[in-house]
Amino acid sequence: MHSRRLAKRSILGSRVCAPSVAGEEAFLPGVVQSVKQENVEASTGPRRNVYTVLMQDGSLREYTEDEIVVSPPQMAARGPLKSSLKQGSCNGRDVPDPAVPVEGQKVEENTLAPEPAKDLRGCDFKRTGRALDPEKDRIRSASLLEQKRKVVSSSIDVPQARKSEEEEEVDMDKVTAAMVLTSLSTSPLVRSPPVKGSEGLNGSWKDGGVTPSSHSSSGYWSWSAPSDQSNPSTPSAPLCADSFKPFRAAGGPGQADDLIDEPDGSSLLFDEPIPRKRKNSMKVMFKCLWKNCGKVLSSSAGIQKHIRTTHLGRNCDSECSDGEEDFYYTEIKLNTDSVAEGLGSLSPSAPLPALTLPPASEAGQPNGGSGAKSESKLATPLSRSAPSALYLIHTDHAYQATAPVTIPSSTSFTPNHSGTVSVSWQSPPVSFTGNSASPTHSLTQSFGEHRPAACTVLSSPPRTTGLLRKSRGEGKKCRKVYGMENRDMWCTACRWKKACQRFVD
C-alpha cells in the first residue's frame, strides 16, 4: 500500500528549483532524475531523501529534500520539497516508505502516473493550488482522470470488481447488443415481413406474442378463417400464423410448431427453425393464400386448380396455366398426430365452401358421387358436404323423372293396346327400377297388366308403394261424368277402380 502511494507521489521527472550552488539563494530550474535515501543517523535517526536533479545547465546535482523546491510552474508557492513530499500524504498516515526501492517507484510511475509532477500535489497542494488557480487544477483533474482511464483499460491487472459507470454502461451496451444479435439471429420474424397480429393465432398459426402478420389472417397458422388480405394478388405472408406470427419468445419455437411444420426454408410463412419431426408424422398440405379463402387441400394440383378456377377465373386445365397460381398457395406440413384437431379447429372457423371439394376440383368427373368417394381420407371431412349436395341434386332430378345425369341414351316407345304410344325413359343401369313417371303417364292410359317400363331412380326410393303411379288423368272420367249415382254407367275400369278406359287422356 505504501509503495503504491509513494509511487503516486513520486517526483521523478518533476521540475524543481534548486540552488545553483549549495547554500545559495539563487535557484535554478531542474528536473528530478532520481531519488535515493540515506540514513543520517544509522538505525534510529530519520532518513532523508536525496534527489538527483538534472539542472538546466545540464549538470547533475544531488540535493536533499530540504534544499529543493518544486518549480514555480507547478507550484505557485515555493517551499521546501520535503514538506511538500511529506504533506503529499494528505491523511498523515501515508508517510513515504523509505524501504520502497526507487526502481519500483519508477515502474509505478510509468504505468500509473505519467505525469508525476501533477501528483506531487498532495492534499495540501490541491488546496493551495486550487486556491491559487482553480481553473487550472480542474483541467488537470480532468486530464488525470482521462489518463487513469486509459491506463486502467490497458492494464491486465486492473481489478474488475469496481467499474466506473461508464464502463458499466459500456458493458451493458455490449450485453444488450449481444442479446439483440442473438434474438435477431434466432428469430424468424426478422426475416419475414411483419404481418398482422391477428387472431392471436393465428398465431396463432397465431399466437402468442407478436403476431405474424399485420394484415393477413392468421389464418394461416391457426387454421382459422383467413382474415382479409388487402391485396389478393399479393397474399401476405401469414404468419401467421403462426403466425401466424408471434415473435417467438425464447424457448417458444418448437412448441407452436408442433402442429405445422415448414419444410421450405424459403417460405415466408414458416421460416423459423423448427424442430425436426418424424417424417411419418407429417402430412403435406397446401393452403390457399387468397384473400378470405384459406382453403386447404391435400394436393398441389388441387390447390392450383382451386386457385385457377376460383380466384383467377380460369376454367382451363393446368395445361394453360402460366404458373401464377403458385403464388397464391403455400405448402404446409401438418403433424398428422394433430391433424384431426387441426381440421376440427379449422372447420368451424373456415368457410364451409372453402373446405369442401367443389366440383371444380373434380371437374373431370361429372359424376359427383364417384368424385366424393375418391376423396382422400384426410380430405373427406373437409369435403363432406359436396357429395351430399350432389346426392340431393340427383335424387331430386330422379324424382322429377328428368334425371339429367341419366338422360336416356335411348328412349323406348312402347305401343299399347289402345293404339297410343307410351314413352318411357330407361335410365341407365343402376340399382333401382321402376315405372317412369309423368312422361308415360301423360301419353298413355295403360290398363291392367301392361305397364310402362320403369324409370330408374338413383337413390331415393320413389314412393312407399314402390312403383310410381301414373299421374292422374286430367280428363273427365266416368265418375265425374256420370256421378256416383250413375255408377252403372261407368266403364268397367272405373267401377273396378282401375284406370278409366272410356275417357282416356
Added chain:
DNA sequence: AGTGCCGGGCA
C-alpha cells in the same frame, strides 16, 4: 276432400 288408379283379395 275428392279423384284417379294401383295392388291385392276373393269368388
Added chain:
DNA sequence: TGCCCGGCACT
C-alpha cells in the same frame, strides 16, 4: 278373370 276394395298419390 272379373269384381271389389284398401290405400296411396295427386289435385
